[in-house]
Amino acid sequence: MTARYQNYVSGEWTDSETNETFESTDPAAPAEVVAEYPDSSVADANAAVEAAAEAQDDWADTPAPERGAILREAASILADRKAELTELLTREEGKTHAEAGGEVQRAVDIFYYYAEKTRDLGGSVKSASGPRTNLYTVDEPVGVVSLVTPWNYPIAIPAWKLAPALATGNTVAMKPAKVAPGVAVELFEALDEAGLPEGVANVVTGPGSTVGDALVTHEDVDAVSFTGSGKVGHMVYDSATDDGKRVQTELGGKNPTVVSDSADVEEAAEIVAAGAFGVTGQACTACSRAIVHTDVYDEFVDAVVAEAESIEIGPGDEYDMGPQVTESELEGTLDYIGIAEDEGATLETGGGQPDGERFGDGYYVEPTVFSDVENDFRIAQEEVFGPVLAVIEVEDFEDGLETANDVDYGLSASIVTDDHTEAERFVDEVEAGVAKINAKTTGLELHVPFGGFKQSSSETWREQGDAGIDFYTIEKTVYDSF
Incomplete structure (x- = not known):
């Protein structure tokens, strides 16, 4: 009823x-x-x-x-x-x-x-x-x-x-x-x-x-x-x-996670995937950019693809990831996936709607990972609001921090590193209202301030x-x- x-x-x-x-x-x-x-x-x-x-x-x-x-x-x-x-x-x-x-x-x-x-x-x-x-x-x-x-x-x-x-x-x-x-x-x-x-x-x-x-x-x-x-x-x-x-x-947000060359890559992939694909990517604090040191880039891509492919999609009562909220939100996500491919990003996994009886006419989209993304691509600059992750390769920490800040948004940002100096510099210099160390970009405590910088x-x-x-x-x- x-x-x-x-x-x-x-x-x-x-x-x-x-x-x-x-x-x-x-x-x-x-x-x-x-x-x-x-x-x-x-x-x-x-x-x-x-x-x-x-x-x-x-x-x-x-x-x-x-x-x-x-x-x-x-x-x-x-x-x-x-x-x-x-x-x-x-x-x-x-x-x-x-x-x-x-x-x-x-x-x-x-x-x-x-x-x-x-x-x-x-x-x-x-x-x-x-x-x-x-x-x-x-x-x-x-x-x-x-x-x-x-x-x-x-x-x-x-x-x-x-x-x-x-x-x-x-x-x-x-x-x-x-x-x-x-x-x-x-x-x-x-x-x-x-x-x-x-x-x-x-x-x-x-x-x-x-x-x-x-x-x-x-x-x-x-x-x-x-x-x-x-x-x-x-x-x-x-x-x-x-x-x-x-x-x-x-x-909105266009939230980065910087992955250092000192990071545990498997842990970094778990953190990024949780931030990118949790709540079907429909969070203003969702991680939509993984900014990864060149020395661990290939290993990280493999690991985060494995994380994405392990997610079971379906109705929320028994699966890991539910649908997008409306048909227009789904269409917007699929449009951005097409734009990323046109820009020259490499589709590593996902990119479409899943097949199977349990999906029916639901607004489902697969967890999607793109590699070979440049930070001036639209997929790296504009809020998608769906389970889509852009992986960007950087030469060093300085390059990673600069890339993290090179967007119009500044809501949440995180770094995965075993280098305490890098972590301190990241907190000091990242242009975001929320800064996290070795944690996903999503998830907020209720007793501390929340808000963004710039257009966020x-x-x-x-x-x-x-x-x-x-x-x-x-x-x-x-x-x-x-």
Whole structure:
């Protein structure tokens, strides 16, 4: 039976004023409808913002630990429902059960984390220059925030925006991506069951061109947090900043792993493959470039090809790698594979859609490895967002570092090396917001900042950890000479 979801506005579950709907389908079996959602309008988005604005003062005045108690209860509800949320995420987005379960658990952990952070919210006390003066700061919520979130981490990214926003006393209007909105809407179900006051958090489903734009441009919105494509992100940033709103954007990546001549090649291949082919390559932090020292290049290519060919593809409930999320994403990946071949890269493995009964009409593509890639090839410069790895040969560490930085993006980067000096230089000089040593480019801790350099981010505010709190608060300095 097809699930049916509604918008959540001012504490009520409601259909769109258009009475129109759209459907999500299973990327492993596109003929199967998973759920139905309101195809909302500007009026629906405006209602969500207006509800948030009306609720803002009372929520800001609510003691922070009391706000934390609601987040904690919501986390408990999500934990109790982990199995069904995992299934929903797999059916809408295509992740394997292991990947989907890990993402749901991350959302649970994020809500617990920010629930505890509410106990420490406040400001700081400073020493005044004169007598009989108390000098201190207080942190206040920014106000009404709009959240626009993507499909590739459909519960984790909404959670890491929503939880700190609510913890710090802001009210929220959110639009999840149309492709896989179910688990994001379920976050609001959990908050509703946990006792969140009406209007504090609102979610509206529908197209970015109407709902998303209205949430970004509404005059009552004080801050905007967006994760998605670079093209849309730049438009969001320009529109929000023109209106004087606080804004953060997290966009794409073209993430390298540098493989040193001192590296254990088998270990390096495992690390690169995990970063390149995990979650079907549909992560902004996925490794799409392996930059390999010439002395170990041939050995590495053989090893990473073996890793790719060992991956079993199929529906997420029992295989290693699931489908791409939509037909258009699959077509985009296949287009880039054709472009790479036209540019002169050597296709080592993969490059097409797998054959077999279990694949049906699903949006599957084989894990793909290209060698003989030059760093000016499009396959080495543009985000593919699929399980495609470009292997680039370099003469030495200096060449590798220069190649790693020679892109417009700067989100995540890693190095595999046994040379500590190389590792230290890599951390110091790589142009990326996340730098890893002997680890895959994907995978983030929730209590440390996350964000990119260059075209990967607005470079304004980081997400997660204390940085997540910083974006949603503004400092007031108090001179008390009473």
